[in-house]
Amino acid sequence: MNINDYGFVRVAAATPKLKVADCDYNVYEMKSMIDEAVKNQVQIICFPELCITGYTCADLFFQTALLEKAKASLLEIASFMHDKPTIVAIVGLPIRKLNCLYNVAAVISSEGIVGMIPKTYIPNEGEFYEKRWFASGKDMENTTIVIGNEHIAFGTDILFETPFVTFGIEICEDLWMPIPPSSNLTLKGAELIFNLSASNELVGKHAYRRSLVAQQSGRCICGYIYTSCGVGESTTDLVFSGSRIIAENGSIIAESERFSLDNRMSINDIDLFALRHDRIKNANYLTPDQSTCQVLPCQIRPISADKIRRTINPFPFIPSKSEENERLFEVFNIQTHGLAKRLMHTGIKTVTIGISGGLDSTLALLVAIRAFDLLGIPRKNVYGITMPGFGTTNRTYNNAKELVTSLGATLLEIPISEAVELHFKNIGHDLADKNIVYENAQARERTQILMDIANKIDGLAVGTGNMSELALGWATYNGDHMSMYGVNTSVPKTLVKSLVRWIADTQMEDSSQNILHDILDTPFSPELLPADQNGNIAQITEDKIGPYELHDFFLHRMLRYGDSPSRIYYLSQFAFAEKYSAETILKWMKTFYRRFFTQQFKRSCMPDGPKVGSINLSPRGDWRMPSDASVAVWMDELLQM
Structure with a gap:
């Protein structure tokens, strides 16, 4: 079953074991995690900031030996990816261009290194002194950089377009700014944002970081995949936990165990159709001038998966116990x-x-x-x-x-x-x-x-x-x-x-x-x-x-996300796998659509009443529908199942 056809893309946030300045060790662990991701049918995997060298190298970043080794390690990963057409990897490393050193994210597919994104906002206070080593890509126009024998796109205003999803990248501190780069990237078409981070742990910081990720995914109506370096980083002054967070439109849908000594990966399927539905309904979500934005093709083959890697709540209107x-x-x-x-x-x-x-x-x-x-x-x-x-x-x-x-x-x-x-x-x-x-x-x-x-x-x-x-x-x-x-x-x-x-x-x-x-x-x-x-x-x-529980699920998916009958049917089978057969679900779906379309005239003159949630059938509120609308398109799709 091709989950991409149903609007999902599988992503992973990965935190590999690491030794500071030991590129061979780090690349070995990253390659092993890429292999694991392929087995789990991950389509885009993101590693932490400066993961090839380690984030805490400090003045070692000025050493030519380390910089050259990092570049060679990048090429090694690119070679390793040649026979993996179903996955794209995003890795971090230091790269010198002309007279500056940049903290960059490199996007690699089976076709090679697709592009590089330099960090926009460079911290230089508290525990972080990155400006000692790295320049900002903030005012840089999109250009190229030579890696091996290839000219690679290089710049902050770049999007990566796969057959299923368009994504953008920002790095660590970028998220903490008043207007993160992801705000503009999503307005220009990015549906996913990957953040390669190196955020240390302090008491209370994780909760704030978590809220930033959730809020930015909500403001941008996007999937946000955040991964930070782990405990293998130097503890001279700081401790890192390997925080990984996957958020979707304001909600955390996957989160990691922190402070692990082993390789750790968080995997989830992002619901692209739901994101696209919310964007077209938001009249203020307008696309600005894209003339400065470079869109790079990034090939990924579809995957065939028996199930989706996310929880489908069969009772979307009922709050969780914690809430x-x-x-x-x-x-x-x-x-x-x-x-x-x-x-x-x-x-x-x-x-x-x-x-x-x-x-x-x-x-x-x-x-x-x-x-x-x-x-x-x-x-x-x-x-x-x-x-x-x-x-x-x-x-x-x-x-x-x-x-x-x-x-x-x-x-x-x-x-x-x-x-x-x-x-x-x-x-x-x-x-x-x-x-x-x-x-x-x-x-x-x-x-x-x-x-x-x-x-x-x-x-x-x-x-x-x-x-x-x-x-x-x-x-x-x-x-x-x-x-x-x-x-x-x-x-x-x-x-x-x-x-x-x-x-x-x-x-x-x-x-x-x-x-x-x-x-x-x-x-x-x-x-x-x-x-x-x-x-x-x-x-x-x-x-x-x-059953009302089925009809409420159908209603929520149809009105909240604009889902088609085939997609609702697909999701229903996961949500109610232990309770209803596929035949039973399909039977009541036909009842739902037939009654929903023929009974609109009752909703067109319903009395006043308060809206309490994200869905309302009042013609003065969320739902305006002609009473004479034909159900043929929806029933035809159901009859083909």
């Missing part, structure tokens, strides 16, 4: 303050919420209670209305009543069966025909009650529907689809469940907590069809439309 408290607290507060602002603006001090005993209405009720507490309005002004119908089970009915009461809200019970039966009589519908009319009439009756009670008490009807339902159109038009303010409209189903569990465990007293946990264990169902003979829920939502 759970902070992220879920933010979501809950965004929802709460959205509703609170609407209440303050309108002067309304009462709300109605349809409480079914399911997760969505439970979350909406918890948000309303929190908003009323925030505004100092009595909880009794929250009217939780349970409206049992043909499919309501005792479990959900009792949970709905007990939850409203335990929270101190006002409970109203308004059965709808009689009213719906009268409606069926008036429109000539047979009660025995349990079709879509049978189901939707109940949903619309409930919405009418909520709206009318809201009018009666000078209140606002709070919607309960979530984003996953909006994506699939799993809502009755002008029924549960409609409200006066929808607090869950950008909260997907998988996040609803995580959020309710977090609220139950961290924000609630025992009396409400036990009820919430039983609601969490209740299957998803609209309960519009009669219960089975044992009184249990007969209509399971996920049996009809598919």
Whole structure:
């Protein structure tokens, strides 16, 4: 399987064992790591700053013997690379040009030395005195330098273009500057930045260095591969740890163990398609004049890999355990303050919420209670209305009543069966025909009650529907689809469940907590069809439309990254490898695309509601789509799988 066709490129940050000024030893270790990288199907490998000689050579950099040996070692590596067409190596060494000595990064492919990038910003303070040895390439125009018998491109304004990705290079201190060279390189087309570094360790420095790498990858919307020299460097004054960090668009996706005595390599697959998607969506990400930029072709053959070397999160909307408290607290507060602002603006001090005993209405009720507490309005002004119908089970009915009461809200019970039966009589519908009319009439009756009670008490009807339902159109038009303010409209189903569990465990007293946990264990169902003979829920939502965890994954990849069906299918098989077969995934993908395209008309007139994450289906926010758009292109691709 060619991962390049699916938008990935495999990179490695390498820290080899090293002896200061022993080029033969250093090259041997680098060659062994290149061999290892080839076995791991790495396509671009980056070594630390001045790795051929060692960074801490000090005045030995003035020695002709060392400089000539470094150049010969570079040629040795280039010769070693001739039979390795699937990988490019980036190495560091000192190079003399005319009357100056430069700290450079050399890019080597199977075709030879492609180009050299001199360091732009040379430190000369604290522990570093590089200006004693090296000149800056800052004001240098792109030129050439003779290495062996070849004229090699030399300069700071150079990009390297492979068949799959374009990359640029900066060196150590460059990253720490107000405007790093990578800022301009990425604007000119670099999708990856490789940083060859020699950053020593001090207490607290690693955290700052880590944040710099993550932030620069985010600002530049790029992959950022950082590698620093290891403990083999001289410890006369400093200690180096071999820090390696791979970041992608603001997130650290791979990180090294530091202070190792052995060769160490961090490998990851960068998601180029995701980066390109974010760049074209960012209207401020404009390409400046490229006339001064030299783009060098750099050949790499594609690789065939059984799997990708990165974690594909099957639950992209659910925060990790380490971030759970902070992220879920933010979501809950965004929802709460959205509703609170609407209440303050309108002067309304009462709300109605349809409480079914399911997760969505439970979350909406918890948000309303929190908003009323925030505004100092009595909880009794929250009217939780349970409206049992043909499919309501005792479990959900009792949970709905007990939850409203335990929270101190006002409970109203308004059965709808009689009213719906009268409606069926008036429109000539047979009660025995349990079709879509049978189901939707109940949903619309409930919405009418909520709206009318809201009018009666000078209140606002709070919607309960979530984003996953909006994506699939799993809502009755002008029924549960409609409200006066929808607090869950950008909260997907998988996040609803995580959020309710977090609220139950961290924000609630025992009396409400036990009820919430039983609601969490209740299957998803609209309960519009009669219960089975044992009184249990007969209509399971996920049996009809598919698992929400799959649909939320599809939705996230499609909207957040603009992924094609084939790419989503490819990633889904890694994300859900232990749970769903490829056939099952494909089946529900077809359902997802068919429903997503046919149900846009419901999203085009959805109520106001707060955006909580990176995706929102509101036509006033993130997603604008014609209701008549054809799904043919997407379905054709699915049919070819």
